[in-house]
Amino acid sequence: DTEVTQTPKHLVMGMTNKKSLKCEQHMGHRAMYWYKQKAKKPPELMFVYSYEKLSINESVPSRFSPECPNSSLLNLHLHALQPEDSALYLCASSPLQSPNEQFFGPGTRLTVL
Amino acid sequence: EDQVTQSPEALRLQEGESSSLNCSYTVSGLRGLFWYRQDPGKGPEFLFTLYSAGEEKEKERLKATLTKKESFLHITAPKPEDSATYLCAVQENTGFQKLVFGTGTRLLVSP
Numbered sequence: 048d049t050e051v052t053q054t055p056k057h058l059v060m061g062m063t064n065k066k067s068l069k070c071e072q073h074m075g076h077r078a079m080y081w082y083k084q085k086a087k088k089p090p091e092l093m094f095v096y097s098y099e100k101l102s103i104n105e106s107v108p109s110r111f112s113p114e115c116p117n118s119s120l121l122n123l124h125l126h127a128l129q130p131e132d133s134a135l136y137l138c139a140s141s142p143l144q145s146p147n148e149q150f151f152g153p154g155t156r157l158t159v160l
Numbered sequence: 161e162d163q164v165t166q167s168p169e170a171l172r173l174q175e176g177e178s179s180s181l182n183c184s185y186t187v188s189g190l191r192g193l194f195w196y197r198q199d200p201g202k203g204p205e206f207l208f209t210l211y212s213a214g215e216e217k218e219k220e221r222l223k224a225t226l227t228k229k230e231s232f233l234h235i236t237a238p239k240p241e242d243s244a245t246y247l248c249a250v251q252e253n254t255g256f257q258k259l260v261f262g263t264g265t266r267l268l269v270s271p
Binding site for chain 1: 192194196201202203204205206209247249251257258259261262263264
């Protein structure tokens with residue numbers, strides 16, 4: 048299995064909702080990432096997990112809460128989002144070597160009303 | 161701070177018309193330079209990693225090269241299915257897990 052999967056593909060939520068994005072990989076990668084991408088912009092790094100521990104948090108607002116329950120799964124819990132949080136949320140994984148090639152999932156298109 | 165600049169912002173080619181995309185970078189120490197292809201609404205697809213100046217990599221109609229200050233993605237005899245946004249990203253020595261992306265080149269190949 049050489050792919051990163053993400054669910055759901057699309058998500059519409061209100062500002063008072065709580066929802067979660069899920070990411071899964073079975074390539075044995077021990078680093079996993081969350082990126083945010085706005086239209087016609089490059090991906091922006093949000094969080095990095097190494098060996099299931101949070102290693103990088105790019106000053107992301109606390110309404111985004113990541114979780115890495117095991118080496119194959121990565122979640123992003125969403126609460127009290129704002130309309131400007133609407134974007135494509137990308138998950139990626141990579142081996143823990145340097146430099147490392149990151150492999151991206153198809154993304155979750157999030158719309159906050 | 162890392163700077164990654166891609167040019168042109170957009171490029172329209174006729175099928176079979178070869179061209180090059182540019183990625184200029186300024187980092188304190190390059191650990192790797194990556195090229196990705198991204199189709200609309202999808203995640204970036206990994207193409208190449210380049211590690212050191214002088215290195216070249218090829219895949220079908222694509223060839224990536226690297227100098228000390230820039231990388232080129234050469235597209236030879238492109239086809240309409242090569243239409244996509246091509247993203248360049250760098251990793252520097254001090255933050256090997258962090259990719260810094262350029263803004264991309266939107267390529268459109270017309271039949």
